[in-house]
Amino acid sequence: MQLTQQADLSQRLERETKTILIVDDESVIRDLCARALHDYNTVQAGDGDEALRIFERGGIDVILTDVMMPKVNGIELLRKLKEREPTLVVLIMTGYADKEIILNALKEDADDFITKPLNLLQLRSAVEKALVKKALKEEIANLKNLDRLKNSFLSLISHKLRTPITVISLFMQNLASGVYDPDSPTDRENLRLVSDEACYLGSLVTDLLAFSKVMDTERELRREPCDLAAMIPELVKHVAERGVKPSVKGTWNIEQVPPLLLDRELIMFALEQVVDNAVKFSREGGTYLITVSNQGASCQITVEDHGIGMDKEEIPKVFEKFYQVDAEKAGQIRGFGLGLFYAREFVRKHGGSINIESEAGIGTRVVIDLPTSVEGAS
Template sequence: MLDVVQTQNIELRQKQEGKCILIVDDEAIIRDLCSRALKGYRVLEAADGEEALKVFENGGVDVILTDVMMPNMDGIELLKKLKELEPTLVVIVMTGYADKDIILNALKADADDFITKPLNLLQLKTAIEKALVKKALKEEIANLKNVDRLKSNFLSLVSHKFRTPITSISLFLQNLASGVYDPEDPDLSMIYKESCYLGGLVTDLLNFSQMMDKGDKLKLEPCNLNSIILDILPASREVAGKSGVEIAFNLDPIPSLFLDREKVSFAIKQVIDNAFKFSKERGRVSIQIEKQEDLSRIIVEDEGIGISKEDLPKIFEKFYQVDRENTGQIRGFGLGLFYAREFIRLHHGKLVIESEPGKGTKVTITLPAAEGCPI
């Protein structure tokens, strides 16, 4: 019997470990009482709604336990703002009032549970445990919905990207079957380009699939950033397609870094490809590598069409593509920058983009410059 109890206690501690509860009440004695009752959890405190919002914005809060009647911002207003910021957040409302209007307003604002004052400590612990289970279920449902949405968006995007070249090739083949054929017809060259484009799309899909399968595990090895860039350029379709764009190099000699070569190469290639893809037929792309103390930076600048302020916050979203002319014909899948930033973050680095419409784009990749040892 003792072993069963000990096992249950261990399981309870494992569930509690790392979970953060934010207690919001203008009475310090209530906050202290709740903190003592929730021993085993990580507990934060706030004296009113405004202070609670600031604490919440720092991240890491799993459940919020809030009073209703507080100065500056009451619990109902706090509840509304929290649900706007994070719909899956679980909020328990404490109230000493049996006012139906208060309860109704809290329910309308999507309160997850209620606790009446004076507090029953057993009820408090039970409510927190139920809240954590509810939060896990909410997150799982949200993730499933997000996956379904991404699948739908992806299938729609892929079908759209494939439709145009397939239609062009199909029309050409119909003319050919009807006996309408001229070896000097410029459409023949166009069909060849469309076929190459289709092949490129399939290659990109396979590359993205492989990258997703590899997940967040890093295979670290000594890598030279200069050689990575020099390997990328001759293999890039985007670079080859813009022969009128000049390439300017300023590559400082940097010792080898311990990196995942495949992931870092992928990230740098996406940035370089975009620099040429969104350049005009003539222009300049500069690629610079520099070392500053314990950081290595790769800076890629172009003189292309640039990105608007409205588009900048969205460019790291999956499937998002900048299409200023609304043609719907931007080539690619809108996944490159998403994975590029994720792979750089896995190395504890940053990928930052600065841009203005008509003035080009500057992308800076920053990596820790730890030499001779794994990151």
């Protein structure tokens, strides 16, 4: 099993050229390492400060660093790198057999050691092992993240289901005890509340089924010609039929745009999440507007409401899993906080973008840009 996993990792690593950052204050050493690692992209830095600046730009897979350097030495660099990215693999080059240096490097989570003078075969072997180790670290981190998300999701589901189930259960217990008067205004109101909670419970199950169908963000797009002029009215009708806020009405203004090659299921899902939010956060009797315009290289879809809006600092958070805006601080926001996360994933998968403008008490405007060609999309 372990051999199979390592073989899979090795094959994955071969698919793309990795980038190695070589850090040493001796240019001769850097050049020798770069020549030995000619199968990889190599980047060089003369000291720890320069290495940190290069790393911050992104795209570095493994760092090979000397210990004794001016400004920021190799151990300090190791510590700062691990603080920024714990799964990063850092190899330490040293000509010193000092146990204290080795221990300090191990304390800062050094991944391997290469002794000077360098053995170039040993260097190549160490880098190959480092890349496999990095892939394993990332897989473990992803599994831990998935486990955390699973626990968060189960906790959220339990919380969302508890209130409607409790309301329905208590009412049914009263019925079973004979405590119900059809002529009592209070009992009739309670019956209406139970009916609302049962409908809400049904909508939660519907949402869960919808999310289960699209949660595989890795699947290939199933593109087909899509006519937005037909899709938008269909979407507005579907959202209205869900009855989230029947008094909120949707309108649309659609320019003539050519059919786009889209994955209809994923894009309709993304648009539905945006429109559903426009309805949910509109005031009773409010309206929202969907505008479709031709921008040449892209088609722009705008969903605008005049509802409760949100504070600007909340805007980046709404794309996080399970995050929900609770502008009225009621603690009773319906839904799972997953819609906009998946909406952004699916729009990006098409090579597009989604942006939000909002102001508390004024309303929200969501702008989706989809390219008119399939170039640049995954």
